[in-house]
Amino acid sequence: xxxxxxxxxxxxxxxxxxxxxxxxxxxxxxxxxxxxxxxxxxxxxxxxxxxxxxxxxxxxxxxxxxxxxxxxxxxxxxxxxxxxxxxxxxxxxxxxxxxxxxxxxxxxxxxxxxxxxxxxxxxxxxxxxxxxxxxxxxxxxxxxxxxxxxxxxxxxxxxxxxxxxxxxxxxxxxxxxxxxxxxxxxxxxxxxxxxxxxxxxxxxxxxxxxxxxxxxxxxxxxxxxxxxxxxxxxxxxxxxxxxxxxxxxxxxxxxxxxxxxxxxxxxxxxxxxxxxxxxxxxxxxxxxxxxxxxxxxxxxxxxxxxxxxxxxxxxxxxxxxxxxxxxxxxxxxxxxxxxx
Amino acid sequence: xxxxxxxxxxxxxxxxxxxxxxxxxxxxxxxxxxxxxxxxxxxxxxxxxxxxxxxxxxxxxxxxxxxxxxxxxxxxxxxxxxxxxxxxxxxxxxxxxxxxxxxxxxxxxxxxxxxxxxxxxxxxxxxxxxxxxxxxxxxxxxxxxxxxxxxxxxxxxxxxxxxxxxxxxxxxxxxxxxxxxxxxxxxxxxxxxxxxxxxxxxxxxxxxxxxxxxxxxxxxxxxxxxxxxxxxxxxxxxxxxxxxxxxxxxxxxxxxxxxxxxxxxxxxxxxxxxxxxxxxxxxxxxxxxxxxxxxxxxxxxxxxxxxxxxxxxxxxxxxxxxxxxxxxxxxxxxxxxxxx
DNA sequence: CTTTTAATATCAAACGTTTGTGTTGAGTTA
DNA sequence: TAACTCAACACAAACGTTTGATATTAAAAG
Numbered sequence: 001x002x003x004x005x006x007x008x009x010x011x012x013x014x015x016x017x018x019x020x021x022x023x024x025x026x027x028x029x030x031x032x033x034x035x036x037x038x039x040x041x042x043x044x045x046x047x048x049x050x051x052x053x054x055x056x057x058x059x060x061x062x063x064x065x066x067x068x069x070x071x072x073x074x075x076x077x078x079x080x081x082x083x084x085x086x087x088x089x090x091x092x093x094x095x096x097x098x099x100x101x102x103x104x105x106x107x108x109x110x111x112x113x114x115x116x117x118x119x120x121x122x123x124x125x126x127x128x129x130x131x132x133x134x135x136x137x138x139x140x141x142x143x144x145x146x147x148x149x150x151x152x153x154x155x156x157x158x159x160x161x162x163x164x165x166x167x168x169x170x171x172x173x174x175x176x177x178x179x180x181x182x183x184x185x186x187x188x189x190x191x192x193x194x195x196x197x198x199x200x201x202x203x204x205x206x207x208x209x210x211x212x213x214x215x216x217x218x219x220x221x222x223x224x225x226x227x228x229x230x231x232x233x234x235x236x237x238x239x240x241x242x243x244x245x246x247x248x249x250x251x252x253x254x255x256x257x258x259x260x261x262x263x264x265x266x267x268x269x270x271x272x273x274x275x276x277x278x279x280x281x282x283x284x285x286x287x288x289x290x291x292x293x294x295x296x297x298x299x300x301x302x303x304x305x306x307x308x309x310x311x312x313x314x315x316x317x318x319x320x321x322x323x324x325x326x327x328x329x330x331x332x333x334x335x336x337x338x339x340x
Numbered sequence: 341x342x343x344x345x346x347x348x349x350x351x352x353x354x355x356x357x358x359x360x361x362x363x364x365x366x367x368x369x370x371x372x373x374x375x376x377x378x379x380x381x382x383x384x385x386x387x388x389x390x391x392x393x394x395x396x397x398x399x400x401x402x403x404x405x406x407x408x409x410x411x412x413x414x415x416x417x418x419x420x421x422x423x424x425x426x427x428x429x430x431x432x433x434x435x436x437x438x439x440x441x442x443x444x445x446x447x448x449x450x451x452x453x454x455x456x457x458x459x460x461x462x463x464x465x466x467x468x469x470x471x472x473x474x475x476x477x478x479x480x481x482x483x484x485x486x487x488x489x490x491x492x493x494x495x496x497x498x499x500x501x502x503x504x505x506x507x508x509x510x511x512x513x514x515x516x517x518x519x520x521x522x523x524x525x526x527x528x529x530x531x532x533x534x535x536x537x538x539x540x541x542x543x544x545x546x547x548x549x550x551x552x553x554x555x556x557x558x559x560x561x562x563x564x565x566x567x568x569x570x571x572x573x574x575x576x577x578x579x580x581x582x583x584x585x586x587x588x589x590x591x592x593x594x595x596x597x598x599x600x601x602x603x604x605x606x607x608x609x610x611x612x613x614x615x616x617x618x619x620x621x622x623x624x625x626x627x628x629x630x631x632x633x634x635x636x637x638x639x640x641x642x643x644x645x646x647x648x649x650x651x652x653x654x655x656x657x658x659x660x661x662x663x664x665x666x667x668x669x670x671x672x673x674x675x676x677x678x679x680x
Numbered sequence: 681c682t683t684t685t686a687a688t689a690t691c692a693a694a695c696g697t698t699t700g701t702g703t704t705g706a707g708t709t710a
Numbered sequence: 711t712a713a714c715t716c717a718a719c720a721c722a723a724a725c726g727t728t729t730g731a732t733a734t735t736a737a738a739a740g
Contacts, residue, residue: 055726079419256626286596395696
């Protein structure tokens with residue numbers, strides 16, 4: 001036997017009250033006497049009443065729902081972030097509408113459209129790699145749907161953003177290797193098209209300068225993050241006249257590939273080359289020979305800050321004068337592998 | 341200047357038509373002439389009309405939304421699964437309401453409640469480890485909200501489920517090691533409370549029997565999946581009188597820990613011990629010394645099948661007589677590491 | 681004894697859409 | 711030409727809830 005949800009109307013009929021009274025009673029409205037409030041609440045309980053959210057959303061024009069658009073759910077960074085986001089949403093009684101762009105501009109555009117149709121209260125977005133046109137985000141402003149970008153920030157002005165400052169970590173990373181006695185430090189970087197690659201390079205160079213070391217551009221090699229490409233990059237570095245004794249890599253995966261290759265090829269016979277990478281992802285814990293350190297980018301904190309500021313925006317009156325734009329920066333931080 | 345969404349009412353006014361005509365025109369209803377359909381659709385375009393989903397949900401009593409409750413979003417298996425689920429939902433114009441139970445019964449219960457309030461059309465659930473009472477799922481039947489369980493199936497009758505048959509993979513795994521010449525094969529299993537552990541053990545034993553090998557219970561050691569516990573398990577196995585030359589482990593992570601330990605401790609001096617594990621997760625690709633093979637459990641396929649059957653259920657008339665219960669089993673499969 | 685005030689509860693509109701049932705007028709049939 | 715058909719559209723109810731305006735009552739104030 002299928003129960004169909006009961007409504008406040010039926011409660012009203014049962015108690016011989018008006019619908020509005022029941023509604024107000026359930027919300028503890030002061031113009032309803034405590035005695036009737038009691039009665040209403042109790043019979044609501046007894047009748048297994050549960051408010052029809054669809055109706056409430058509709059009538060309030062608010063859904064208590066937050067759209068989250070991520071490039072790739074299966075990536076550790078993002079799945080960690082979404083986990084943190086969901087936790088906070090859960091606590092604040094918001095709901096997560098999840099979607100992934102697969103780093104495609106088209107799909108991202110369609111998802112934004114869909115989110116708009118679903119009347120999400122706000123949006124959390126980490127931009128797709130291949131997105132070059134950002135009109136679909138600009139559009140949202142007109143509809144008064146706030147967006148907080150995180151980790152992957154588009155080059156727009158007047159947006160809310162949460163991101164990690166890679167440079168600090170980069171500098172820490174190089175300093176750390178210098179402290180360990182290395183004087184020739186290589187960098188296996190990602191594709192030069194990525195902003196993230198630029199940041200890593202900047203930090204790397206800046207750290208060398210700060211330490212009054214001359215910067216040798218041939219010690220930087222790019223790769224496309226694949227295993228073969230990483231291996232090639234490593235070989236180039238190690239065939240260098242002044243062979244680096246330590247290498248900074250774009251992320252932990254690149255590090256893993258490079259380390260594996262360094263061990264298997266004869267290029268690193270005495271196993272002395274030390275690696276430092278970015279992300280500090282769980283994979284490090286499973287490696288036989290992990291990098292000595294990794295720059296943590298705090299997916300959890302980024303996710304938390306992002307949804308926190310979004311909720312903050314949602315809960316401040318729109319009537320305020322100048323809309324302030326949040327730009328939250330989290331300092332990345334070098335984490336030594338043995339201290340994890 | 342903030343645009344507020346326009347409605348069919350306004351389109352109607354502009355074209356001097358009735359609301360219902362506009363609605364029907366937009367849906368291509370046959371009782372509306374093609375010429376007006378054209379006109380309506382065009383002006384809808386021009387006016388940037390977008391249907392108010394909240395209103396549609398409300399009036400249809402359907403939300404085109406599917407709730408997904410997973411134990412842990414940050415786990416590779418589940419993030420892969422949710423990724424596949426989202427992809428299909430996207431194609432079919434459904435939306436994903438995501439939540440994680442963190443393997444807690446209480447939270448799971450609350451989430452089910454929340455999903456019910458949000459009037460999801462259906463639910464996809466992978467049950468929390470610590471859930472022992474399943475009333476909250478039974479409840480959903482009364483509200484006519486279909487649930488498809490996947491991967492972690494509760495011990496209930498008359499439910500829809502999608503799961504992976506571990507046994508086949510287990511047998512394959514042992515056979516594979518036997519073919520490679522091993523005659524003493526250990527098993528580092530998970531906590532005995534997990535059904536998954538039982539399945540692995542069964543397959544392991546069955547494979548030995550099929551090959552007319554005697555089963556030595558002391559070659560099975562349990563661990564709690566942590567690194568230290570894994571190391572202990574490995575040490576117990578390797579201190580065995582008849583030292584195993586190959587080891588099956590509960591999953592890739594356990595394998596990673598064990599392999600790391602085997603290399604670092606002196607227990608495996610000639611590095612000949614071979615490992616086989618479960619999950620075939622990406623981490624294998626990053627290991628210096630990966631297990632020789634891993635039993636793939638197809639998170640993508642499981643997710644796909646799960647949402648497919650849910651959509652199937654949602655789109656068949658409720659009026660049918662006997663509700664059939666789907667029980668989909670996917671055969672696990674051994675994947676050799678070098679063939680990945 | 682009338683007028684205020686405060687407390688309590690009701691009325692009715694509104695949110696945007698879908699959909700069963702009318703209504704209209706032109707064309708067809710006998 | 712009267713009766714009928716059918717295409718093309720309009721009307722209005724319904725979905726469940728919230729909320730501003732309004733009504734009722736009784737007690738307090740004048």
